[in-house]
Amino acid sequence: MPNLASPLAGVKVLDFSQGTSGGVSTKLMAVMGADVVKVEPPGVGDVTRAQGPFPGDLPHPEKSGQFLYLNTNKRGVTLSLEHPTGRAAARRLVEWADVIVENFRPGQFAEWGFGYDEVERINPGAILVSTAPFGQSGPYRDFRGNDHIVQALGGLMYVTGDPKREPLRIGGEPTDYFSGFSAFSGALIALTYRDLSGIGQHVDVSAHEGIAVAQMYSALSYIFTGAERGRQAASPLYRVSDGQVGVSLRQQDWPGFCQMIGRPELEQDDRFKDMAARRANQEALTAIINEWIHDKNKQDLYHEAQKMGMTWGYICDTKDLMESPQYRHRGFFTEIDHPVAGRLTYPGMPLRWGDGVWDLRPAPLLGQHNAEVYGDLLGWSQEDLVLMRATGVI
Amino acid sequence: MALPLEGIRILDPSQVWAGPTCTKILGDLGADVIKVESARRMDIARGDARAMPGGMGFYPENDPGVDPWNREGKYADRNRSKRSICLDLTHPRGVDAFKRIAAHSDVVVENYRQGVMDRFGLGYNDLRKVRPDIIMLTMASQGATGPEAAYGSFGVTLEQTAGVASVTGYLGGDPSTSGVLFPDPLVSVVSVGLILAAFRQRRQTGEGVYIDLSQREMTTSILGDMVMDYTMNNRAWEPIGNRHRTFAPQGVYQCRGSDVWLAISVETDDDWAAFARTMGRPELIDNPRYSTVIGRRKHHDDLDTLITAWTSVRDAFITMSTLQAAGVPAGVVAKGEDLVSDPQLVARGFWEYTGHTPAETRPYLSRPFKFSKTPGFTRFPAPLLGADTAEVLRNVAGMSDAEIAELDELGVTEDDPLCFVS
Numbered sequence: 134m135p136n137l138a139s140p141l142a143g144v145k146v147l148d149f150s151q152g153t154s155g156g157v158s159t160k161l162m163a164v165m166g167a168d169v170v171k172v173e174p175p176g177v178g179d180v181t182r183a184q185g186p187f188p189g190d191l192p193h194p195e196k197s198g199q200f201l202y203l204n205t206n207k208r209g210v211t212l213s214l215e216h217p218t219g220r221a222a223a224r225r226l227v228e229w230a231d232v233i234v235e236n237f238r239p240g241q242f243a244e245w246g247f248g249y250d251e252v253e254r255i256n257p258g259a260i261l262v263s264t265a266p267f268g269q270s271g272p273y274r275d276f277r278g279n280d281h282i283v284q285a286l287g288g289l290m291y292v293t294g295d296p297k298r299e300p301l302r303i304g305g306e307p308t309d310y311f312s313g314f315s316a317f318s319g320a321l322i323a324l325t326y327r328d329l330s331g332i333g334q335h336v337d338v339s340a341h342e343g344i345a346v347a348q349m350y351s352a353l354s355y356i357f358t359g360a361e362r363g364r365q366a367a368s369p370l371y372r373v374s375d376g377q378v379g380v381s382l383r384q385q386d387w388p389g390f391c392q393m394i395g396r397p398e399l400e401q402d403d404r405f406k407d408m409a410a411r412r413a414n415q416e417a418l419t420a421i422i423n424e425w426i427h428d429k430n431k432q433d434l435y436h437e438a439q440k441m442g443m444t445w446g447y448i449c450d451t452k453d454l455m456e457s458p459q460y461r462h463r464g465f466f467t468e469i470d471h472p473v474a475g476r477l478t479y480p481g482m483p484l485r486w487g488d489g490v491w492d493l494r495p496a497p498l499l500g501q502h503n504a505e506v507y508g509d510l511l512g513w514s515q516e517d518l519v520l521m522r523a524t525g526v527i
Numbered sequence: 528m529a530l531p532l533e534g535i536r537i538l539d540p541s542q543v544w545a546g547p548t549c550t551k552i553l554g555d556l557g558a559d560v561i562k563v564e565s566a567r568r569m570d571i572a573r574g575d576a577r578a579m580p581g582g583m584g585f586y587p588e589n590d591p592g593v594d595p596w597n598r599e600g601k602y603a604d605r606n607r608s609k610r611s612i613c614l615d616l617t618h619p620r621g622v623d624a625f626k627r628i629a630a631h632s633d634v635v636v637e638n639y640r641q642g643v644m645d646r647f648g649l650g651y652n653d654l655r656k657v658r659p660d661i662i663m664l665t666m667a668s669q670g671a672t673g674p675e676a677a678y679g680s681f682g683v684t685l686e687q688t689a690g691v692a693s694v695t696g697y698l699g700g701d702p703s704t705s706g707v708l709f710p711d712p713l714v715s716v717v718s719v720g721l722i723l724a725a726f727r728q729r730r731q732t733g734e735g736v737y738i739d740l741s742q743r744e745m746t747t748s749i750l751g752d753m754v755m756d757y758t759m760n761n762r763a764w765e766p767i768g769n770r771h772r773t774f775a776p777q778g779v780y781q782c783r784g785s786d787v788w789l790a791i792s793v794e795t796d797d798d799w800a801a802f803a804r805t806m807g808r809p810e811l812i813d814n815p816r817y818s819t820v821i822g823r824r825k826h827h828d829d830l831d832t833l834i835t836a837w838t839s840v841r842d843a844f845i846t847m848s849t850l851q852a853a854g855v856p857a858g859v860v861a862k863g864e865d866l867v868s869d870p871q872l873v874a875r876g877f878w879e880y881t882g883h884t885p886a887e888t889r890p891y892l893s894r895p896f897k898f899s900k901t902p903g904f905t906r907f908p909a910p911l912l913g914a915d916t917a918e919v920l921r922n923v924a925g926m927s928d929a930e931i932a933e934l935d936e937l938g939v940t941e942d943d944p945l946c947f948v949s
Contacts, residue, residue, distance in 0.1 A: 140728035186756035198755025273871035282858035285790035292706030304694025310749035318720035319896035326531030335899040343895035347712035355863025357585035357600035446684030451757035462673035478758040483744030
């Protein structure tokens with residue numbers, strides 16, 4: 134019997150969040166052993182259930198790849214906060230929880246009777262984590278934001294892309310994940326303090342501030358030197374026979390690199406003698422590298438350079454990731470069997486915890502744990518559940 | 528003011544970005560963070576010991592001064608609220624001193640290449656002997672195991688090897704990397720919670736843990752839907768520029784001025800109606816080419832032209848406010864100066880001012896979360912190299928003045944990097 138890693142065993146989390154940012158934070162808690170009860174609106178459920186990707190591109194609320202990925206290891210209930218009876222039930226769940234996570238538009242949760250002051254009255258030690266694009270205060274509080282807008286206002290976009298073209302966003306939803314990671318860490322900071330003091334509090338997570346932390350160089354360049362950091366020509370990526378390779382040449386890499394490309398005489402060439410000279414003669418250097426590299430294989434180059442101590446990379450698409458010997462060795466991708474979506478490969482936990490193994494379990498079906506959660510925590514009978522369902526509460 | 532992490536001690540030989548930013552946040556929230564460097568091997572984020580003006584470093588007034596390693600802006604930002612000690616870990620007495628501090632520490636955070644701490648004799652099993660419930664977080668680029676465990680990385684190579692670059696790039700163009708080295712801050716912010724999860728486990732069980740984090744895996748973990756589309760449909764994603772996979776239109780549009788841009792994202796049909804009205808083009812709302820997301824995606828190029836014609840003669844900030852007032856998601860593409868003066872960041876107190884002297888005092892980045900009762904703040908500026916060596920050796924490691932003097936004579940605690948520069 135393997136030793137299960139569950140550092141957050143015993144932590145009770147009530148998760149009202151929808152979509153990616155909140156989902157990421159509670160997914161980490163759930164895989165780490167917390168009891169996460171995810172609350173979804175009755176009927177349609179979490180917004181990601183409609184967003185896919187879906188197997189064969191056939192939409193199905195229990196087969197959304199993003200929902201399945203973000204909600205592993207959670208229990209799932211349905212509850213309508215629009216409904217007074219639903220809000221009364223939610224108050225009793227709030228009483229139960231150590232950590233409550235929400236990402237409604239700022240102010241909405243308070244309108245339903247769950248502002249932090251009220252949460253504190255219901256459950257004095259509770260930690261309320263609110264994530265929003267711009268946080269819970271300030272002149273942009275009510276601005277609409279999503280990953281694209283936050284990448285722009287957070288300073289990530291201006292420095293990305295071609296200096297001769299428009300700014301470019303990073304693909305995927307990086308700001309939602311950053312915000313989710315921030316909510317996870319914010320919750321753990323508050324939980325640490327609560328365990329020592331008994332005092333709960335409100336954690337206010339702003340995706341905008343997260344990206345303003347992440348961009349770093351733009352602000353510091355301006356603050357320290359007065360100069361704006363422009364869009365940098367991306368770190369040199371070279372086309373090779375089957376993709377692109379990122380070539381990095383530090384001072385100490387140069388002699389080995391000259392040997393590697395069969396041009397030992399370049400080591401003595403004044404045009405390339407140090408970093409400054411190489412930058413000044415970048416065009417000539419690029420031509421030399423292109424001539425040598427264009428017909429080679431991306432993985433061979435990556436491994437050969439790394440084994441020589443040079444920090445190179447290559448562009449990995451999903452197929453490359455799935456086939457990566459490193460990921461295979463560490464068992465990063467994990468199969469999870471889901472009662473409706475079936476057995477699929479997921480990205481697993483990106484860290485190992487001592488000699489413990491992560492116990493990855495499938496995301497809940499919509500309302501899967503209604504009977505269990507409402508029965509155990511609220512004492513609802515089977516008959517009550519039928520009534521609540523018929524009246525649209527759950 | 529109460530700080531949530533008071534009483535926690537972090538021994539921190541981590542370097543550059545991901546590790547130091549994680550421990551900076553812990554320091555701001557009250558942890559006692561002891562940063563370990565040496566004059567021979569200081570954090571490379573401190574820059575060249577003999578930096579020249581006009582180089583790569585960020586120095587106040589572009590002046591590296593006589594001690595540039597104490598003045599570099601990126602270093603200063605990532606290492607405030609910490610103490611600094613110098614220990615030569617290639618010397619047995621340096622290793623011994625490290626262990627004696629570790630015996631009184633809760634956590635060790637490190638991001639050396641795999642195997643380096645073991646070679647120093649400071650691996651998890653070595654440290655457990657002096658502190659049985661130690662928590663150790665190793666954030667190697669590829670994790671501590673596997674055929675590529677010893678490979679190096681920078682943020683820019685992690686974007687490549689973790690898959691982020693494969694979906695970043697202009698529509699129809701090649702994959703590319705970002706200008707931000709995004710994996711570093713991403714790993715730093717999640718690591719804060721991982722360390723505190725280990726603390727909780729220790730409170731419950733009395734046991735520490737060795738956490739083996741792979742920066743590459745952590746970066747891939749933000750691409751859940753991309754991976755799932757491959758495992759479900761065998762589909763590999765390509766760059767789509769600034770567009771959205773579902774909604775339309777979404778893009779970055781030129782405004783009045785030089786290199787001034789506004790990001791706009793129309794999510795729903797209602798957003799589209801509000802947008803068309805704001806542009807003074809209500810006839811577009813029901814135009815069958817644009818009235819549904821299917822049409823708007825199909826005619827995205829035409830929409831981009833039409834939107835640019837409207838934005839390009841307008842002020843970006845005013846247009847952002849106008850669109851937001853109408854309920855349309857819009858945001859100025861912020862430069863450094865825009866960030867520092869951003870009304871939202873300023874109103875929420877995001878910038879925290881610190882420096883060793885009034886002349887050096889500047890705004891620094893704070894944190895992505897606010898706490899209603901235990902706010903946390905920049906407790907003190909980044910330490911001068913080795914500023915706290917003697918005090919930490921005396922008060923944490925419990926060394927006598929004679930021992931401390933001996934380490935100094937042996938060069939183990941040397942803190943002048945210039946003595947190693949030829």
